[in-house]
Amino acid sequence: MVLLDPDHPYAGRFSEVCDRLWGVGTVCVYTDTSRWERAHAATWFARPRAVLAHYSAESGSLASAAEDLRRRHDVLAVIPHNELRVEPAVTLAEALGIAWADPNDVRRFRDKSALKQHLRSVPGGPRINATTAVRTLVDVRAAQSEGRYERFVLKPNDGMNNSQIGFFSSLSSDTEIDTYLAGVGGRLLVMEEFLDGDEYCVNGQVDELGHVTIVSVYRTHHIAANGRTNLAASFESVRHDSPIFASTAEYAASVVTAAGLRRSPFHMELIVDDAGPCLIEVGARLPGAGQAHDVATAHAGSVDAFELAAQHYLGLRAMHSQTPNWEAYDSLRLRTICGISDRTERIASVQGMEHVEAMPEFVRWVTRPSIGYRVRPTIDLASSPWLVTVSGSSHEHLDEIEGRIRHVLGWNGSGATRTGRVRQGYALLAKAGARAQSIPHMVRTRPASLAV
Template sequence: MKTVLIVDPFSTGKLYAPLLNAQGIRCIAVISTRALPEHFTNDLITENFHEVYVWEESLLITLETLSLSAVIAGCETAIYLTDYLTELLGIPGNSRITSDLRRNKFSMQEALKKYPLANIASHLLSSKNRIDEVVAKLDPAATYVVKPLNSAATEGVVFAQGKGEVETALRNAAWQQKNDLGEVNLGFIVQPFIAGPEYVVDMVAFDGTYIIASVCKYTKIQKNGSMFVYESLDTLDPQATELQPLTDYARQAAAALGVQVGPIHMEIIWSDAGPVMIEAGGRLHGGIAPLLFQQVYHPDLLSLALDSYLGRSRPKADAVSQISHGRIGFFCCDKRHTFETPSPQAIQSAQADEAYCGHRYFIRPGDTTPVTIDFATCPGLFWLQSPSALQLDISTANLRNKLWG
């Protein structure tokens, strides 16, 4: 029986084991560190695994006896250990020499620059001591983004206008504090804000050849004093001719980051000058997206990722077809109030919608809702699938009314 090790099988990483078990493949879990927060470790579904270990160096002796077929990165926190183990165990994977390129937001921009590919000029700060030096170099009239080096999603990201706001953001930043992943912030970067529509490209690497598994586009609106309120994420056809400059760039960027095996999740702004990568992660798209993709694309992201890790034959570059239309819609709160779930009748009515796939709230009944200004303050979402793109618009309005109001 084949055995596969999954490092940190949390977030969408928990989707791998059931599929592997169904194929008769035994799964082992390794938790990368005891410092992971509970909201991660509570995601562990122990019955999907033959054994669950917490990483320590002596565990290597046990792992060497298992004749592992693959080591899979479950989520962001797994990148370094996954690369380390594949190298020591002699399993095809991504080199630990390039691990930083898939986790550190400054290093990945430097990799694009060296390739050379379109990149975002970034100022790196590893301590508060450089704040005055960096701020002095900035344009007083420009808009900047201040973000942690090793956080996930939009945690700790601040948009700042001119030198004064950048300085305030840096002095108020969470220096040497633990982030949502349970890791200590390694520092911060300051980047000029790049305007343009935002896309997400998910790829799977087969020995350094990149299969485009999905392309999505965010719709953002100006609301609640913010220009960056997320309204929806729509799936697109990866083979669409008009998207080729985007997908060509994404493949080149993936090569610059040293991705050889497994999935890579890449966020890209299509600016007036062309596509430019914001950041990337060597793991599956987070949230519910991989489940939605199973209904929208064939073959889908999850199945391609497993084929890659297990060394199965590489599909043709244009193998992925869009077989339906999908959307993730984000709820928005315009004022603080006490959250209560909709009535059972409203939820039942929403579930009867022909495009409805599911919904999720990020807050609990009785919680005070934050005013939505970015993804981090989004109170929940829903997801839809339909053969008709028009139906998605109709269902979106229906579900916003029934599930949020």
């Protein structure tokens, strides 16, 4: 199987799963050499023998690269390990003749406006709020003239991680909106009718026939900080036997069905208001914020999100049953807590980490606070300095655990940044043959160029 620009830990997990369960090796293709440097300065590939080759496709198109890959390897799948790899992965898979779903259906998941427009067009389809593609203040005011946007949200049409989101109303001035538009640099945006309610995440898998399996539902808890009113502070699992699980799961399945998705995991964010669930956005990929790893923990190992997704991407028979264990799921409440920073600095020392890890409720670090890491004011999930997953017996118990962690976990910082030093470090690792030998997952030469 092929991984495109595997600069994320999920890439290593997919490689390990494919090798361990089916004996399928990994070929890494890089469209940007800097991503190769990042991947090989990290420790994501736990099974280096499973990685058969590294190729550079910087100089040509993915369609051209497909021809060379086809000559060199028997490719079963191209696996998109995170949001940014979904569209290029399906493009390469289409060129290889092995797309896991209709490429046009998959591409719509990276185009928020087009996806919601499509969902609204499906007879008997799910509830969808008003949306309009915009780029300028004139576009925004024209959409408002239709009378549907008393309160509205602006965000990049291909955005992720809740980044660069602006909240406005009919009272917002031209200056306020123009300031936001200048900050996003002329990108295509989606203007959405504001939904006022509780936010949930729904995670699942769809098979080749369109059957949807829901594996988890989370409630997102927000706080106001750093000028944001909707900053995610934590994600808490919702019991399977609760009415809100049933309603959000049913709605999520209806969205995925109407979207035509096949053989793919999905992560959906939605609002539940007085009218019921309504889509915020959905990705054709595994969830982030630790929720993909939570699946196996919550279901006592009876379902593994990476194994389930890999099975469908590869089109191979499951090596063991992937059946949700709802009794186990309901017996363990999980919460991922998001760190919040209010300043820009480099972490010089960390306090309280050992205390957190010694807590009986500790499950795992999603993002571990580390010395040398450059923090900045938290405005979205990507800028959280740390994320930690814990378990508890009740919502109140989890509140108490979160309070203890926020009290003991902290850092001392300095004003120096680490950006230049880290970039230089990656380059040194990529070139240092002797040092590379001591790091099993490292390759000692740059990836070979594909004949494009």
